[in-house]
Amino acid sequence: MPQPTHDTLIIGQGLAGSALAWHLVEAGQRVVVIDDGHRSSSSLVAAGLVNPLAGMRFGRRPQVDDWLGAADDWYDRLAERFGARFFHPLPMLRLFRSAAQQRFYRQRADDPACAALLGSAFSAAGCPEPVAAPQGGFTQHRTGYVDLPLLLDALRRWLGAHALVRTSRFGADQLQIGPDLVSVADIAARRLVFCDGARLRDNPWFGHLPLAPDKGEILNLRFDDWRPRHIVNGAHWLVPLANGEVRFGATHDHAHCDDRPTATGRETLLSGLAVLREGLPGPTVVAHQAGVRPGTRDRYPLVGRHRDHPALHVFNGFGARGALTIPWYARCMADHLLHGSPLPPEADIRRFA
Numbered sequence: 001m002p003q004p005t006h007d008t009l010i011i012g013q014g015l016a017g018s019a020l021a022w023h024l025v026e027a028g029q030r031v032v033v034i035d036d037g038h039r040s041s042s043s044l045v046a047a048g049l050v051n052p053l054a055g056m057r058f059g060r061r062p063q064v065d066d067w068l069g070a071a072d073d074w075y076d077r078l079a080e081r082f083g084a085r086f087f088h089p090l091p092m093l094r095l096f097r098s099a100a101q102q103r104f105y106r107q108r109a110d111d112p113a114c115a116a117l118l119g120s121a122f123s124a125a126g127c128p129e130p131v132a133a134p135q136g137g138f139t140q141h142r143t144g145y146v147d148l149p150l151l152l153d154a155l156r157r158w159l160g161a162h163a164l165v166r167t168s169r170f171g172a173d174q175l176q177i178g179p180d181l182v183s184v185a186d187i188a189a190r191r192l193v194f195c196d197g198a199r200l201r202d203n204p205w206f207g208h209l210p211l212a213p214d215k216g217e218i219l220n221l222r223f224d225d226w227r228p229r230h231i232v233n234g235a236h237w238l239v240p241l242a243n244g245e246v247r248f249g250a251t252h253d254h255a256h257c258d259d260r261p262t263a264t265g266r267e268t269l270l271s272g273l274a275v276l277r278e279g280l281p282g283p284t285v286v287a288h289q290a291g292v293r294p295g296t297r298d299r300y301p302l303v304g305r306h307r308d309h310p311a312l313h314v315f316n317g318f319g320a321r322g323a324l325t326i327p328w329y330a331r332c333m334a335d336h337l338l339h340g341s342p343l344p345p346e347a348d349i350r351r352f353a
Helices: 013-026 064-084 099-109 148-161 197-202 264-276 317-340
Strands: 005-010 031-035 087-089 092-097 116-120 137-140 144-146 166-169 175-177 182-184 187-194 211-222 232-233 237-238 246-249 284-296 303-307 312-316
Touching: 005 013, 013 031, 013 148, 013 312, 013 317, 031 099, 031 187, 064 087, 092 284, 099 116, 148 166, 182 264, 187 317, 197 211, 197 284, 197 312, 211 264, 246 264, 264 284, 284 317, 303 317, 312 317
Parallel strands: 005 031, 005 187, 031 166, 092 232, 187 312
Antiparallel strands: 087 144, 092 137, 116 137, 175 182, 182 187, 211 246, 211 284, 232 237, 237 246, 303 312
């Protein structure tokens, strides 16, 4: 096999691949990214939500402080480097959908670890936005959204300016593997990291991992009479964007994992919006998109080295939490590749051994 021309070859330039490339390049590594021009990236159609209390029970994972700290730091550094704002902090209204959720809120309110994340509860008549909240809700802090299309475009131009990205579709049959070297066409590297989202299902080396892909459809809307000041999170989520549009989503479909928007998905979303904004004027639909979230069964990512091929690695499976969690795990993965630092056990693929 040829001598290595790079230290790390990354497959995929979604948020995961971009963040890992950033950290490795900042550490002086020779990196090249192969990407298909974002034709299969779910990052471009994701909401980019940063939400540290996820799910119906408003669960707080033990790693939340690490995730938030790393996200704040990385998005601030990117804003300084590129002169653009990528992370938009916004308070979130969590709308109760049941009496059980009201109990979960009270439990979280009694937990000192959640104090910085929880705002006050409000009644059905006291909702801060003109939306239906029949069981009330509460305001949540340390939330917002990342403008992922803008961010990925900036990072792609940065990679391109340094000849660190190739626009090409990667095929497993292209790859030659040695004990401490991989090669694809004219690229030879000491290691390869798969950051290619839901395509991991068809990966000959990591396809056995318990990926749980989930197709989601979203709408971009414009209201003539309403400019929300909060993210709204109930049966659906609603995110006010900096350009005046509102992103509304999302559907969930585990059976049809493709990136094609459907009439059924559009109708489901518009019906959900009609319930949320009952009796109020409807919006103009500006865009309708679909993508496949690379989720996992335990909702932690898939990070680590192949058992039999030490030059092959995976950094994947971030699902809907990617905007919050990827900055932290990218830092951990870079430290692991460079210095052999242990990976966070909740993400290490050895948990499935």
